[in-house]
Amino acid sequence: MISEELVNALIENPAVSREEVEDVYRDSEFPVLMVEADAVGAVSEFLRDTEGYEFDFLKNLTAVDFEGHMHVVYHLYSTSLRHKIMLKVQVGREQPVVPSVEPVWRGADWQEREVFDLFGIEFAGHPDPRRIMLPEDWQGHPLRKDYVHEPDHYD
């Protein structure tokens, strides 16, 4: 469990916390930070590089589609200090763009390609932004709630 003090210090830290870092939920073993899209790069580097945090492992990068908006969810783990944290970024449905964390954690490479493939969220600065699971010429993003499947020649 990441300690309360570290989470509070994270919110107060001038290197990270502008008004963009919002609410924090401390209920579970995954305290959640809502982060603005612009601050994702700075927050990621801070969490990875700072003493006491040392989040060197990106366990999961995924997205959730709600009615009016979408969340990009990051699960982070520290292999040296054994604590966890979760970041959530809220994006809209039209032209969603989030800075890529691939320069920070290499494992984000294919995870971000998967999120782009299935949700249509673009990651700025990703070295290889293309679909990963669906054919290259697929139209649409299937895990969105408003996806309608057009029958093709296989159906």
Added chain:
Amino acid sequence: MADRNVGPLLTAADMLPGVGGDIIVTEADFFINWARRSSLWALTFGLACCAIEMMAAYAARFDFDRFGVIPRPTPRQADLIIIAGTVTKKMAPRIERLYHQMPDPKYVISMGSCSNCGGPYYDSYSVVKGVDKVIPVDVYVCGCPPRPEALMYGVLKLQEKIREKSLRQEINASA
């Protein structure tokens, strides 16, 4: 062999007394079909969970090798392809390309629910509802996944099917 009208299988010892040679006289169809069904070299196309059961069929306990079935990694040296697993729309053109790369005579076994008909993923946007929408299938093996014995039974059924083939039909069909 006794249930088909192939005529007597004559050996040289029957025809030429005193000669203990190794000459066998038989029908061309019978001999060719025997050779083709007894050494089916399979291009294993393990796509999903059925691949695990297919591996079990190749391994020691259930042993495919005693039927002459050995795995080949290249379609050029295979005369059987076992589609084991879910066929997605991204994979379907690749399967068709590999099927065309196999030399004749070639056979296809569809293993498991997913390649038979789409299986539990029938309603998915990305799954082809059965590999027979892409390539012609000779034997369908049911199961999810089929046990290794079921896959072997499928190969035995394919051997029965090959037993019935005739050269004259093939020559006429390709003419």
